[in-house]
Amino acid sequence: MPDPDTDATRSALALKLADATLETLRDPRGALLPILHAIQEEMGCIPESVIPAVAERLNLTRAEVYGVVTFYADFRTEPLGRSVVHVCLAESCQALGSAAVADAAKAHLGVDFEGTTADGAFTLRKVYCLGNCALSPSVMIGGDVHGRVSPGAVGELIEAGRAGP
Amino acid sequence: MTARVFVPRDSGALAMGAESVAAAIRDEAGRRGEPVDVVRTGSRGMYWLEPLVEVDAGGSRAAYGPVAASDVASLFDAGFLAGGAHALGHGPVEAIPYFANQERVTFARVGIVDPWSLDDYLDTGGFKGLANALSMGGAEIVDTVTESGLRGRGGAAFPTGIKWKTALDAPSDVKYVVANADEGDSGTFSDRMVMEGDPFMLIEGMIIAGLAIDAREGYIYLRSEYPHAHETLRRAIATAYDHAYLGDDILGSGRAFHLDVRLGAGAYICGEETALLESLEGKRGMIRPRPPLPAVSGLWGRPTILNNVITLASAPLIFEKGAAYYKDYGMGRSRGTLPFQVSGNIRRGGLVEKAFGLTLGDLLYDFGGGSRTGRPIRAVQVGGPLGAYIPESQFDTPLDYEAFSGIRAMLGHGGAVAFDDTVDMAAMARFAMDFCAEESCGKCTPCRIGSTRGVEVIDRIRADADRSGNLRLLGDLTDLMLYGSLCGLGGLIPYPVVSALKHFPEDFGAEDVKELNLPF
Numbered sequence: 001m002p003d004p005d006t007d008a009t010r011s012a013l014a015l016k017l018a019d020a021t022l023e024t025l026r027d028p029r030g031a032l033l034p035i036l037h038a039i040q041e042e043m044g045c046i047p048e049s050v051i052p053a054v055a056e057r058l059n060l061t062r063a064e065v066y067g068v069v070t071f072y073a074d075f076r077t078e079p080l081g082r083s084v085v086h087v088c089l090a091e092s093c094q095a096l097g098s099a100a101v102a103d104a105a106k107a108h109l110g111v112d113f114e115g116t117t118a119d120g121a122f123t124l125r126k127v128y129c130l131g132n133c134a135l136s137p138s139v140m141i142g143g144d145v146h147g148r149v150s151p152g153a154v155g156e157l158i159e160a161g162r163a164g165p
Numbered sequence: 166m167t168a169r170v171f172v173p174r175d176s177g178a179l180a181m182g183a184e185s186v187a188a189a190i191r192d193e194a195g196r197r198g199e200p201v202d203v204v205r206t207g208s209r210g211m212y213w214l215e216p217l218v219e220v221d222a223g224g225s226r227a228a229y230g231p232v233a234a235s236d237v238a239s240l241f242d243a244g245f246l247a248g249g250a251h252a253l254g255h256g257p258v259e260a261i262p263y264f265a266n267q268e269r270v271t272f273a274r275v276g277i278v279d280p281w282s283l284d285d286y287l288d289t290g291g292f293k294g295l296a297n298a299l300s301m302g303g304a305e306i307v308d309t310v311t312e313s314g315l316r317g318r319g320g321a322a323f324p325t326g327i328k329w330k331t332a333l334d335a336p337s338d339v340k341y342v343v344a345n346a347d348e349g350d351s352g353t354f355s356d357r358m359v360m361e362g363d364p365f366m367l368i369e370g371m372i373i374a375g376l377a378i379d380a381r382e383g384y385i386y387l388r389s390e391y392p393h394a395h396e397t398l399r400r401a402i403a404t405a406y407d408h409a410y411l412g413d414d415i416l417g418s419g420r421a422f423h424l425d426v427r428l429g430a431g432a433y434i435c436g437e438e439t440a441l442l443e444s445l446e447g448k449r450g451m452i453r454p455r456p457p458l459p460a461v462s463g464l465w466g467r468p469t470i471l472n473n474v475i476t477l478a479s480a481p482l483i484f485e486k487g488a489a490y491y492k493d494y495g496m497g498r499s500r501g502t503l504p505f506q507v508s509g510n511i512r513r514g515g516l517v518e519k520a521f522g523l524t525l526g527d528l529l530y531d532f533g534g535g536s537r538t539g540r541p542i543r544a545v546q547v548g549g550p551l552g553a554y555i556p557e558s559q560f561d562t563p564l565d566y567e568a569f570s571g572i573r574a575m576l577g578h579g580g581a582v583a584f585d586d587t588v589d590m591a592a593m594a595r596f597a598m599d600f601c602a603e604e605s606c607g608k609c610t611p612c613r614i615g616s617t618r619g620v621e622v623i624d625r626i627r628a629d630a631d632r633s634g635n636l637r638l639l640g641d642l643t644d645l646m647l648y649g650s651l652c653g654l655g656g657l658i659p660y661p662v663v664s665a666l667k668h669f670p671e672d673f674g675a676e677d678v679k680e681l682n683l684p685f
């Protein structure tokens with residue numbers, strides 16, 4: 001059941017973020033991605049309920065905005081955990097056993113890829129390449145990349161990246 | 166006297182704890198009352214030694230690494246500020262063979278200077294190329310690039326001068342310069358190293374490209390996975406504006422160039438140039454059919470120079486030292502240097518800038534030191550996820566665009582990912598198809614559907630379900646994708662798949678690959 005008050009508040013916040021982003025752009029064209037980044041950064045996700053307001057502000061259709069939100073892996077309509085654990089599964093990390101690192105992360109968190117722990121602390125995701133290939137396998141926890149991660153060490157790294165509620 | 170200590174801020178070094186090492190050095194220096202200036206640099210590219218700490222020691226820099234925060238007290242005890250001996254010491258950094266045997270041309274400053282310091286850039290030849298380009302007309306700038314032999318470093322190796330001339334000749338009052346910084350290929354990190362370690366060089370190259378075609382605006386399209394590159398670029402761009410290298414009147418010349426960074430959002434396909442343009446325009450990263458080429462109709466339909474980071478970053482040197490200087494490096498039609506990147510299962514992973522022409526084996530063994538696990542290297546994927554897997558019998562191939570084409574492989578962006586003999590090449594072929602299915606933009610059928618069918622077919626081959634029939638089907642499918650896809654994702658994903666099957670048929674249970682009607 002949508003909550004109109006919450007939706008209205010969210011849309012107002014999204015519009016405020018959209019306007020603040022537009023202020024920073026030299027050319028307002030192509031503003032949708034920067035705006036979506038700003039919304040996701042502030043609100044933790046891009047709630048579907050804010051899409052109509054963003055679309056109207058940019059003179060786009062809702063379908064166009066929805067299409068962009070769903071195309072890119074970074075953008076999510078549901079909130080993620082407070083910390084996101086990204087395990088790199090690209091070739092270089094595979095060559096040094098990232099599959100075992102991924103298994104250890106799944107076992108530690110008790111979730112599969114794209115899953116969020118029951119306490120909302122972590123979401124586990126895979127990523128293709130963090131640009132740290134010379135130090136594979138790589139894991140990014142809450143924005144910090146770690147190199148040479150072993151299956152035995154990943155649990156401890158994850159716990160060190162636990163963010164408070 | 167204040168000692169100078171250099172600690173990288175490169176994200177690879179940070180991933181190994183460089184931030185805590187820098188903090189520990191400051192703390193320990195404070196405790197001991199020894200004045201120390203900690204300078205943050207890019208990385209030398211010797212990643213197995215990161216965090217690699219350097220100190221000014223009588224004209225050369227002494228190297229220590231890999232340093233952990235817990236090593237710092239013992240480094241002070243050993244007198245490392247004056248280059249004292251320590252178990253982690255390597256002597257002068259430039260004498261380390263891995264580094265000494267390179268030709269650091271494009272990467273001359275990376276790991277040495279403070280990337281946030283304009284003074285460091287100017288002290289090392291920075292913006293001299295721009296000064297020279299400002300005295301030239303557009304056609305002369307383009308001719309210089311053509312003369313240098315520079316080819317696109319993003320992977321396609323298209324002659325840069327021809328691309329620039331096409332954009333120069335396309336009539337329009339508004340043109341753009343776009344840097345493709347969506348470095349999504351596994352095993353590649355040279356763009357990141359430049360952006361984190363020498364951002365002004367990219368900025369200078371983009372300004373020169375703008376002068377060439379009279380473009381007054383540029384964008385760097387940066388992947389969102391590179392937050393440190395983002396911060397460094399933003400700082401460098403702000404500094405360049407403050408000192409009139411960017412803006413409405415570049416160094417009083419009356420010429421204008423504005424530059425912004427735009428972030429991607431986690432889509433591999435946006436490294437494809439037309440998908441990148443769509444994304445910059447705020448849309449889904451769906452590729453555009455070509456023609457028209459971006460040089461004729463690119464960003465918002467305007468003529469656009471769209472080059473990889475390293476390509477654009479090569480321009481300042483060409484204009485500082487001349488086209489002939491650059492062209493003197495290399496072999497055949499591959500001129501200049503390429504920053505090779507060696508990673509995966511390798512002892513000494515990192516960046517190796519060399520003139521074209523060393524062999525893959527030189528890169529893997531002389532530089533890389535063989536596999537990290539100590540087992541034989543069985544396969545190497547060169548050129549990213551869309552590049553061929555190369556067996557040991559071809560490790561003597563020179564790293565040169567044409568030589569690689571000759572063995573139905575591609576040099577691409579210069580990344581080489583090594584695998585030892587535990588690799589299952591049928592699993593890697595499946596991964597290639599699965600990656601393509603995940604990252605396909607969905608515009609054309611061969612890529613959108615073919616990749617998913619490819620995963621299924623390889624699964625059946627691996628499960629020995631009508632193996633010979635499915636092997637033939639895989640041959641047909643890769644042929645269709647190779648020739649029928651609109652862009653390089655669906656069109657090149659047959660390279661890892663077919664090369665894996667051709668060179669490692671035993672992993673697929675295939676007996677005679679000649680019967681399979683493979684596309685190459």
